[in-house]
Amino acid sequence: MTTVNNVQGAHISPWRRCGLCLVDFKSSKDFCRHLRQNHCTKEGGSYVCRYGANNICPSLPLEGVSDMDYENHITRDHAGRQLHSHGRNKSFEHNETSPPPSATDNAPSVVQDQTRWTVYNATVNLPAALNDPNRTKRETDFFTKTWGQHFYEHSHIPQSSHIPDISRKYFEKYKNRISKRYKKYIRSTSNSDSVSGETYLHQLEKSRSELQEIPKLYLLQNFDLEHTDTFNSVFPWSMIEDSKKSSPGHQSSKLLQEKLSHYLDIIEVHIARQISTKSDAFFQAMSSHDKLQEDMMKTCQSIKQLRHKVQQIDEVLARGSLKVIKLQQARKNYVELHSKLKMMATVHQTQPTIQLLLSTNEFVGALDLISTTQEVLSQELPGVHSFRHLGSQLAEMENLIEKMLQEDFAKCISSDLNRPVSDTIPLLEEEKLVSLVFGMIRKDKFNFVDMYREEAFTAIRACVKQTVVEAVSEADNVETSDDNVTSLGDQMRMLDYKQWMELLCRIFSNLLILLKRGQTFQGVIGDVIGITAGRTKAPSPVSTPTEDKECSLEEPSHLHVSVSEDAADMLISDDDYSRVQSSLCDMMYAICDHAHDRCVKVIVARSKDGFLERLSSTEFVQLSRTVENFVTDCEFTCGRRSTSLRLSLQSQATKFVNRFHEERRQKLSLILDNERWKQADVPAEFQELVDHITKSGTICIPERTQDKDKKPSESLKVEEQNFTVVGTVLLLLKMMVEYCQCVDDIPSAAPDLLTRLVDLLKIFNSRTCQLVLGAGALQLVGLKTISTRNLALASRCLQLIVYFMPKVRQHFEDRLISKNKTMLKHLDQANKDYNDHINEITNKLVSVMESVIQAQLVRWEVKAPMPSQCFRAICKQISKMHEAVIDILPLNQIQDLFSRINSSFKDLLRQQLLKLEVTNNGGPQYGLVTSDVAFYSGTYKTLRGLEHLCNNMSDLWNGL
Numbered sequence: 039m040t041t042v043n044n045v046q047g048a049h050i051s052p053w054r055r056c057g058l059c060l061v062d063f064k065s066s067k068d069f070c071r072h073l074r075q076n077h078c079t080k081e082g083g084s085y086v087c088r089y090g091a092n093n094i095c096p097s098l099p100l101e102g103v104s105d106m107d108y109e110n111h112i113t114r115d116h117a118g119r120q121l122h123s124h125g126r127n128k129s130f131e132h133n134e135t136s137p138p139p140s141a142t143d144n145a146p147s148v149v150q151d152q153t154r155w156t157v158y159n160a161t162v163n164l165p166a167a168l169n170d171p172n173r174t175k176r177e178t179d180f181f182t183k184t185w186g187q188h189f190y191e192h193s194h195i196p197q198s199s200h201i202p203d204i205s206r207k208y209f210e211k212y213k214n215r216i217s218k219r220y221k222k223y224i225r226s227t228s229n230s231d232s233v234s235g236e237t238y239l240h241q242l243e244k245s246r247s248e249l250q251e252i253p254k255l256y257l258l259q260n261f262d263l264e265h266t267d268t269f270n271s272v273f274p275w276s277m278i279e280d281s282k283k284s285s286p287g288h289q290s291s292k293l294l295q296e297k298l299s300h301y302l303d304i305i306e307v308h309i310a311r312q313i314s315t316k317s318d319a320f321f322q323a324m325s326s327h328d329k330l331q332e333d334m335m336k337t338c339q340s341i342k343q344l345r346h347k348v349q350q351i352d353e354v355l356a357r358g359s360l361k362v363i364k365l366q367q368a369r370k371n372y373v374e375l376h377s378k379l380k381m382m383a384t385v386h387q388t389q390p391t392i393q394l395l396l397s398t399n400e401f402v403g404a405l406d407l408i409s410t411t412q413e414v415l416s417q418e419l420p421g422v423h424s425f426r427h428l429g430s431q432l433a434e435m436e437n438l439i440e441k442m443l444q445e446d447f448a449k450c451i452s453s454d455l456n457r458p459v460s461d462t463i464p465l466l467e468e469e470k471l472v473s474l475v476f477g478m479i480r481k482d483k484f485n486f487v488d489m490y491r492e493e494a495f496t497a498i499r500a501c502v503k504q505t506v507v508e509a510v511s512e513a514d515n516v517e518t519s520d521d522n523v524t525s526l527g528d529q530m531r532m533l534d535y536k537q538w539m540e541l542l543c544r545i546f547s548n549l550l551i552l553l554k555r556g557q558t559f560q561g562v563i564g565d566v567i568g569i570t571a572g573r574t575k576a577p578s579p580v581s582t583p584t585e586d587k588e589c590s591l592e593e594p595s596h597l598h599v600s601v602s603e604d605a606a607d608m609l610i611s612d613d614d615y616s617r618v619q620s621s622l623c624d625m626m627y628a629i630c631d632h633a634h635d636r637c638v639k640v641i642v643a644r645s646k647d648g649f650l651e652r653l654s655s656t657e658f659v660q661l662s663r664t665v666e667n668f669v670t671d672c673e674f675t676c677g678r679r680s681t682s683l684r685l686s687l688q689s690q691a692t693k694f695v696n697r698f699h700e701e702r703r704q705k706l707s708l709i710l711d712n713e714r715w716k717q718a719d720v721p722a723e724f725q726e727l728v729d730h731i732t733k734s735g736t737i738c739i740p741e742r743t744q745d746k747d748k749k750p751s752e753s754l755k756v757e758e759q760n761f762t763v764v765g766t767v768l769l770l771l772k773m774m775v776e777y778c779q780c781v782d783d784i785p786s787a788a789p790d791l792l793t794r795l796v797d798l799l800k801i802f803n804s805r806t807c808q809l810v811l812g813a814g815a816l817q818l819v820g821l822k823t824i825s826t827r828n829l830a831l832a833s834r835c836l837q838l839i840v841y842f843m844p845k846v847r848q849h850f851e852d853r854l855i856s857k858n859k860t861m862l863k864h865l866d867q868a869n870k871d872y873n874d875h876i877n878e879i880t881n882k883l884v885s886v887m888e889s890v891i892q893a894q895l896v897r898w899e900v901k902a903p904m905p906s907q908c909f910r911a912i913c914k915q916i917s918k919m920h921e922a923v924i925d926i927l928p929l930n931q932i933q934d935l936f937s938r939i940n941s942s943f944k945d946l947l948r949q950q951l952l953k954l955e956v957t958n959n960g961g962p963q964y965g966l967v968t969s970d971v972a973f974y975s976g977t978y979k980t981l982r983g984l985e986h987l988c989n990n991m992s993d994l995w996n997g998l
């Protein structure tokens with residue numbers, strides 16, 4: 039019975055009974071089948087073991103294993119695992135015998151052992167667990183393929199800081215203390231051995247041989263006869279049953295009893311021997327047992343009192359404080375849980391809020407909400423199962439918003455640009471447009487400028503085409519059913535000048551409206567960019583347009599809508615701000631250039647049949663003024679001058695200038711060829727023209743007055759001078775004014791017009807010289823002679839042109855660009871040529887009188903009667919010349935002319951006196967000469983303006 043009691047803690051097979059269902063089994067196969075049917079679930083193709091506390095197996099993954107791995111798991115962990123004397127593992131104890139643990143069982147206590155075993159005290163390492171020999175396939179490279187070639191199992195265990203290094207010196211005290219006892223023990227054993235006559239080694243060998251007769255089964259610690267296998271091994275009933283058949287069973291049972299009794303005797307003998315050898319110590323222990331029992335009672339009483347006090351301390355001091363700490367931690371956890379739940383509720387409302395913001399065009403707010411929610415999901419709510427798809431949904435929604443921004447912006451600008459031109463609203467749906475632009479900036483999409491430019495190009499083309507279609511449909515003289523008219527351009531070419539000009543003006547007006555819409559868009563977007571860059575103050579919800587202020591933060595001048603704080607706080611870099619502002623300016627330049635290009639196509643399409651070349655000066659000037667006004671308005675709107683329309687007009691203007699000049703050149707040549715060089719009456723329109731130029735200082739043709747009572751005047755009055763001229767020079771003067779006015783109407787043609795005007799002036803100068811000084815008029819118009827009056831009229835005509843040349847030069851100088859102002863030298867050269875020509879005519883008049891005087895003085899004889907015939911003839915010619923030029927040339931020029939004639943007369947007379955040997959000797963010949971000279975002087979006194987010219991004739995006798 040002692041042996042049986044000692045083996046109460048022996049192991050039993052775990053498959054004998056189910057720890058959960060409390061059902062017994064006869065074999066391990068039945069137990070495994072029971073686990074598969076009742077304590078196993080199949081999820082997909084994996085098997086999950088439920089044999090354990092709370093239906094959870096601690097030794098199998100929650101996600102399950104394959105069928106083969108599940109069989110190995112049952113065999114290894116449930117059917118083959120040894121359970122101790124309790125009959126089942128600890129996890130099942132609560133299900134059978136003990137009540138469920140309370141909530142306070144796991145509370146910390148200073149009384150209980152604080153060094154409980156945990157998983158961190160496990161000595162089995164991870165490689166040993168992974169290299170399970172029961173696995174059919176081992177992954178020897180598990181660590182190296184996952185964590186690299188440097189991960190290997192190290193056999194060396196580093197020295198722990200908690201375990202001291204034990205050396206031999208720690209055992210010196212023990213050796214000194216135990217050596218005396220050991221020597222005494224040796225002496226006692228040696229004495230007993232000598233008495234019995236057997237050595238200790240002989241006794242030990244004898245005991246070992248006796249003990250070897252006893253089967254090792256009886257010496258095991260887990261020996262238990264309740265175990266079937268153990269009982270069958272001790273009492274082999276099969277042998278007894280077999281022996282009953284062959285011989286009486288009493289002998290077999292007797293032999294078994296004797297054998298067991300023999301085993302018992304051996305054991306008792308060895309026990310008695312051990313007691314006898316330790317008898318001294320045994321009796322010594324028994325003698326001190328009472329004392330020890332008394333001390334034990336006192337110690338137990340002290341321990342009981344100590345435990346009672348510790349329990350009181352634990353309940354009064356420790357448990358209350360720990361409970362407060364536990365409640366504080368629980369409260370903190372509840373607060374965090376509540377905030378998390380509130381955050382989850384807020385995140386849950388993200389999508390409806392985004393839809394609401396999008397419905398009110400709050401694109402920036404929607405994008406900011408998406409960004410904030412994504413940040414919350416990644417930082418505050420990671421791993422929340424209910425929000426596992428929300429991140430991808432928000433990302434998809436963000437992409438959808440981006441596409442929506444692009445599409446809505448395209449629709450918004452298209453509706454704004456393509457609305458009727460009669461709509462006076464500066465910008466359609468400004469608030470929505472601003473929201474869209476803010477949203478695109480929030481997504482770093484700055485292509486809205488390019489989108490607006492392309493849409494503006496399309497709107498310009500559609501506007502021009504629609505305007506042409508409307509004009510063609512309204513015209514009565516356009517037959518669209520004609521087979522030859524196949525295109526819109528052909529139909530437009532059937533319009534007359536008035537209809538076409540109305541069409542062109544309407545195109546210009548519509549394009550200006552589109553350009554102003556683009557300018558408004560530029561201003562609004564500029565304000566938006568300024569707000570996002572922090573350079574412009576965001577307007578209040580009720581804002582009014584204000585002028586730009588020169589300060590660090592300017593008030594927006596075009597933005598009339600409210601801007602949310604999120605948009606106002608959103609900043610872009612200075613580089614992006616500069617780039618977008620430059621793109622806006624380039625956009626306006628491109629739109630203006632495209633508008634001009636479309637207008638050029640309209641003009642070129644109309645000029646294919648030579649229509650523009652056949653225009654009159656007035657019509658072309660009207661066209662030029664219209665185009666120039668449009669170009670100026672575009673320059674004011676866009677801030678830069680476009681050149682395409684000007685260049686196109688300039689090419690047409692070049693053709694027009696060529697025809698304009700050719701007409702006037704032919705007209706001037708024809709008039710000069712028919713000019714008789716007689717004084718012409720000056721019509722009132724020419725006098726009004728000169729008066730207008732003199733008063734206003736501008737060279738242009740004034741509006742004609744309706745006063746028909748004005749009669750032509752004999753001369754042209756210019757300021758204080760009177761010009762008696764021929765009719766040709768009046769037409770030339772008007773042509774000069776027309777050239778100057780054409781420069782005002784067609785500034786781009788100024789260089790060509792200056793060149794043509796200089797050519798026209800040269801033609802007049804050269805032809806006048808040929809006809810008057812060269813006497814070409816004698817043959818062309820049949821004049822008998824070129825008289826002094828003809829010469830004087832020619833000179834006066836040239837003087838009239840010279841008088842207006844500085845004004846013409848200043849007019850062109852003000853309108854020529856810097857690089858073309860060098861062309862003015864040609865006009866200066868023409869002015870010089872005119873002055874030279876005037877001097878030649880004056881010299882011609884002087885030479886004519888010199889020849890007359892010389893011819894008379896050659897026949898002159900100093901003899902009576904006086905005055906002589908020669909002097910009478912000379913004075914007569916002088917009087918005739920004076921009469922011919924007195925009404926043509928101004929008085930100062932007449933005085934200069936006759937002063938030169940008088941000087942020539944003196945020189946010729948002095949030469950004749952030297953020839954006749956007449957001296958200043960007071961003789962008769964001197965008297966006769968003095969008498970003729972006095973007659974000559976008297977003749978000058980009778981001529982108007984020449985009374986004092988010959989007062990001093992005494993210098994005549996110098997040198998005689």
